[in-house]
Amino acid sequence: VGSAVLGDRPQVHLAGFMGSGKSTVGRLVARRLLWNFLDLDGVIERHEGRSVSRIFEESGARHFRDAERHVLRQVVLKPATVVALGGGTLINPESQALCRERAAVVWLRCPLEVLEKRLHDTAARRPLWGDREALQARFDERLAGYESAEFCVDADAPPDQVAECVVKLLGAEAPDDQ
Numbered sequence: 001v002g003s004a005v006l007g008d009r010p011q012v013h014l015a016g017f018m019g020s021g022k023s024t025v026g027r028l029v030a031r032r033l034l035w036n037f038l039d040l041d042g043v044i045e046r047h048e049g050r051s052v053s054r055i056f057e058e059s060g061a062r063h064f065r066d067a068e069r070h071v072l073r074q075v076v077l078k079p080a081t082v083v084a085l086g087g088g089t090l091i092n093p094e095s096q097a098l099c100r101e102r103a104a105v106v107w108l109r110c111p112l113e114v115l116e117k118r119l120h121d122t123a124a125r126r127p128l129w130g131d132r133e134a135l136q137a138r139f140d141e142r143l144a145g146y147e148s149a150e151f152c153v154d155a156d157a158p159p160d161q162v163a164e165c166v167v168k169l170l171g172a173e174a175p176d177d178q
Contacts, residue, residue: 006104006170010079013099014166015090015146016108017139019118020155021162022084025108028163030082039084043071069095076102090145100150106166107149112139114156
């Protein structure tokens with residue numbers, strides 16, 4: 001895939017709050033580019049042998065963030081890969097630097113009201129989901145990390161439209177034989 005935006009960076013990282021569509025859009029972008037796709041939370045779960053929810057419950061947020069950085073150091077070495085970052089990955093300066101060095105980082109920006117609606121149906125599976133006030137506080141805490149992304153795409157549209165915006169933004173030419 002040729003792109004002046006990507007240059008010699010072998011990855012695209014999608015950042016955003018839980019519910020912004022990072023995994024869904026990431027799979028679509030990867031499919032369009034004929035690249036690999038990785039969900040960072042999924043890689044962490046395989047590494048730890050337990051779900052993200054269980055990691056938070058049993059070992060706490062600090063352990064999760066340490067595991068996240070460890071796994072990210074391995075993930076950034078893979079070529080031609082679209083990565084759905086965890087919702088809080090970019091709050092850590094080391095993780096931010098790793099992502100920026102190896103990838104075009106795209107923030108999937110979505111209004112909190114839309115995120116809240118999307119998250120309502122998945123609340124049981126979300127370890128950091130809480131009431132509206134807790135959600136707003138967590139969003140505010142992570143906002144500077146999201147704003148550090150090189151690019152931003154509004155993600156309140158259907159996933160296929162958001163994926164198309166990401167591909168166009170990157171100036172990536174998808175192979176013709178899809």
